[in-house]
């Protein structure tokens with residue numbers, strides 16, 4: 572089947588999509604957007620998190636056919652050209668990235684949190700990121716990154 576979807580503000584089409592294919596697969600393998608990572612493929616780790624109609628979802632759990640006519644925003648779509656979004660930049664500046672596999676999902680989840688809550692308490696940050704697993708950092712630097720991003724104005 573053919574899937575028509577708006578991705579990061581652009582109309583895109585994916586052809587020859589089979590019915591069981593995930594949005595994550597379509598993004599990575601058909602549309603050249605490898606930012607969203609495939610770690611568990613069963614909704615457990617959050618590394619594949621993207622916005623679907625402005626709501627964060629695990630793209631490994633979304634069937635490609637479900638996104639027909641809808642809007643997806645991936646971690647690539649948060650930056651403004653070469654200029655990183657404040658959450659992306661704060662992950663870099665806080666040293667919150669080790670292997671980086673979890674980072675795209677954490678960035679999208681933190682971006683969503685800061686769109687909803689201007690200055691979240693640590694508990695709110697932990698809760699918002701509870702669905703995103705990191706095997707490397709011990710989470711402290713990730714918390715630092717989100718706190719730093721919160722001091723840097725509005726998300727786009």
Ligand code: FES
Pocket residue numbers: 608609610611612613614615616617618619620629630631632
């Ligand atoms: S790859 Fe989707 S939740 Fe882990």
Ligand code: FES
Pocket residue numbers: 667668669670671672673674704705706707708
């Ligand atoms: S930096 Fe490696 S899983 Fe988080």
